[in-house]
Amino acid sequence: MDRTRRVAVFGVFALVALVGAACVPLQNAPSGGGAVIEQTFRYGPFTLGPGGDATGSPAAGMPRPTGAFGLQYAKFDVVDENNVPFSVHDVHLHHVVMTTSARQDVLCPGRAERFIGSGMERTPITLGSPYTYLVGANDQWGSTYHLMNETAPGTPAKTVYIRYTLRYQPGATAQNSRPVTPLFMDVTGCGGSEFDVPGTGGPGSVHTKSATWTAPASGIAVFAAGHLHNGGIDITLKNETTGQVGCIGTATYHENPRHLASIPACVMHHQVTAGNRYSVTSRYDNSAPVDGAMGIYLTYAWQGTQ
């Protein structure tokens, strides 16, 4: 850890960005977890020569704040030894997803819960009080990560860290907040997350991949962030029972060289109904092959009744 500071209480800022007809009003809200602390952590270093990559899945050992708290925000980056972020054209964060020993993944029982993550899109995960992700004092954090150095052959090796900035409420409890459950909605289901786009469809063609789940409990979905790799067009979260679209993340790109730049996330307050069917659909450009593509929505829902 290299930085700690106290930031303002964010209040119910999430509610100013409500979108869509499926919104429900916030009612009977608890007071929330109080003051927010911001802290930045680094994991590494990795020494990566040109074309080199680093992958790992440690079950524990990712640095985290001490004590129990409610997590409100997470943003990932890749930086050098001086904390300077790399250009996305030089060192590429395929993805990092954090796992916890505390719970099993709701949609993939038997696996550790995957609760925050990011990729090239670098979307910050943002929960608005009273919604929070509760972390126990003794929960171990692990991860799955993949980093790649894409600098030209012959250039010097780089020292690379995964850096993440967290905002959290030490005072958050299940009584003063609404604890959210992360739903790792992967178009490969509970597979290895990667699939190949054949790239054989010709100019303008689209490769589509979907998965569908039945909501195990009713509640309110409050945030959804999509993850795609280069070649991704968009990713959609939809209630198939009602036909309502919950979130569409359309990828934007840097050019020369072309690299995925962003996938806007959705701050929402949408009713989730037990037994309804929910789908995630990723779309990729099918005019060029993509090996190891991904399509994931990390969605946070409170399982409760207002």
Ligand SMILES: [Cu+2]
């Ligand atoms: Cu990925």
